[in-house]
Amino acid sequence: MKNLALSIALGTAAVALAAPAQAEVQVTTSQPVVELSVTETVKGDPDLATIGAGVSSRAGTAVEAMRINAREMKSVIDRIKSLGVAEKDIQTTGVSLYPQYDYNRTTQQQEFKGYQASNRVSVVLRDIDKTGPVLDALVAAGATDLSGPDFSIDDDTAAKAQARAAAMKRAEAMARDYARMGGYSDIRVIQISENVMVNRPVPMLRMAVAEATADASTPIQPGQVGSSVTVNVTYEMMQ
Template sequence: MTAIFVRALPLAILAAAATPAMAAVEVTPSAGAPVVELSVTETVLGAPDTATFSTGVTSKAPTASAALRQNSADMDKVIKQIVALGIKREDIQTSGINLAMDYEYGTDGRQPRFIGYQVSNTVSVKVRQIDKLGAILDSVVSQGANNLSGPSFSIDDDSAAQREARDKAMKRAEAQAMDYARRVGFTGVQVLAVSEATYNASPFGGGEMKVMASRDMVAAAPPVEGGQVGTSVTVNVTYQMTR
């Protein structure tokens, strides 16, 4: 993706795109020469080496305290099973605990009837051996988990992919800037400002698995394919044309 702006001085401050990671460089321009601003994105695909999913337990009981006690006991079993599968504690994080009133909704037009409380406890889990993900999902369900969401895939250390994408983006930006310079009678370009944004995305879009399982459900290990994930770098570069 490329966005292009050509203008004369004065040079406005170049704002970076919203980023998880950003770098910026600026140089004072000379008077009189036109300026071209380019925004170029390059994406490098790679096989993921980590997967993240959410799992947890939803429990129901006539009172809030009973629902919480039941949920805590069931969730403790699920977390112990996750740890027993070889996942480190630092790769398990509680993402939400929710207590809500529970109602029964009839089909005859009557008002909903209060029947008790429900408690949900959810953890996010990072798996560093993707080939074991299906078996892990099966195992946590067999131990009482009745909520599953995910997985999302990523590359744990994508610094090499970032460098490759950055190099491609800068080369394409310079080639395009030179093309503009030659078209208006200049012979070279000088970088005045650079900013960068990096992000990760799946080329397959944002598909997500969500499962609500009954407590007595015993799942077959689901097949899991990691596919590829993209590491994208967007460089915003301002060039001044030179002779």
């Protein structure tokens, strides 16, 4: 993926030069400057899958709803651990308790029906080939709500470095083109900053237990994910 933003300023400009430790140096130039924002993306095969699993439980009292939910959620977490998922890769993302009401059309009033307790965890799978079987196993263990998978790369340092180098190379080539078209013979960098983001596929699954089937393992296609770097570079055009 390639994106570009451009602006050219003529006349005197005071430009902030990025420096370590958040320092800021003002560079004054009387030459025209060209400001480029270039994005490059490097794609790779994911090696992590993150899924969400939760349990919702209902009961007549808040205490009973929480008690039932704790028991059912423990069963799900125990199943996750039995599949070889490390403790560090399981994180609680939310616990909730809400009163439940139904609307009575006859009395035209809300009628209290009890409480619903919910508990959700986020699970990181380091063997993405097991994503489908793990989802099926969680449903069998009592999970009533699933989300994901969200695929990513555990260490995308190399991919970001490639994207950064490609973005800088393209920015320099474009700046030289603008300088040449403007009658200038050289350029120099006077400011650089960057934005980094990871592009992930949209989560492929949002499933309630009632929709799950045990006929076959849930099919999962991880595809590829992209690591993007946007460099913002200001060049001075020189004679």
